[in-house]
């Protein structure tokens with residue numbers, strides 16, 4: 001193996017997609033291609049690089065986590081993106097899910113409430129050259145009115161939906177979130193119809209909590 005291939009973590013990444021993602025039933029070819037390409041090791045703390053492709057979530061500072069690779073793929077597949085969409089993400093974290101989405105839709109708008117994480121995501125996404133991503137540091141429960149309506153909204157922290165999200169969604173658009181409390185969540189996908197909402201429940205899961213307001217400094221480790 002060349003030095004470049006070793007440093008780019010090509011093999012662990014391909015293995016991650018085969019063993020953790022395809023093996024568990026993710027079949028959307030575009031999602032698989034994005035997961036094979038985005039360099040997850042560039043989004044984690046340098047001390048955790050050797051664990052970047054493991055079947056687990058990892059700490060990213062400020063008490064938050066980068067989601068397990070399978071969960072990123074699962075949620076992305078549920079959005080059924082075709083390429084023309086404008087997607088709002090609540091909970092940028094380190095920006096890994098943002099990077100995956102950015103390869104599958106026209107533009108991603110992503111909101112993070114913890115300032116140091118927002119800044120790190122900005123650096124991570126610049127390093128990986130994602131031009132179709134817009135980030136802001138704010139309370140994502142308010143959505144991002146300026147660019148609404150969105151084709152899809154994905155929430156990567158667990159809690160209950162804000163009414164503003166459905167309002168900021170196009171008719172036919174999907175809102176995907178881990179719903180519930182105290183670390184016991186279930187993925188729910190709500191499709192906004194001309195009259196009413198279609199609701200579908202999927203995997204049980206555990207996410208960090210959806211919180212209110214903005215945090216400007218590292219008050220928690």
Ligand code: SAH
Nearest residue numbers: 066091093094097112113140156157210211
């Ligand atoms: N998609 C991220 C997952 C990060 S964990 C990744 O791939 O790394 C969820 C993130 O949601 C955390 O960074 C947390 O700070 C953020 N979050 C929680 N509540 C929020 C809110 N109301 N608005 C914006 N971000 C929020």
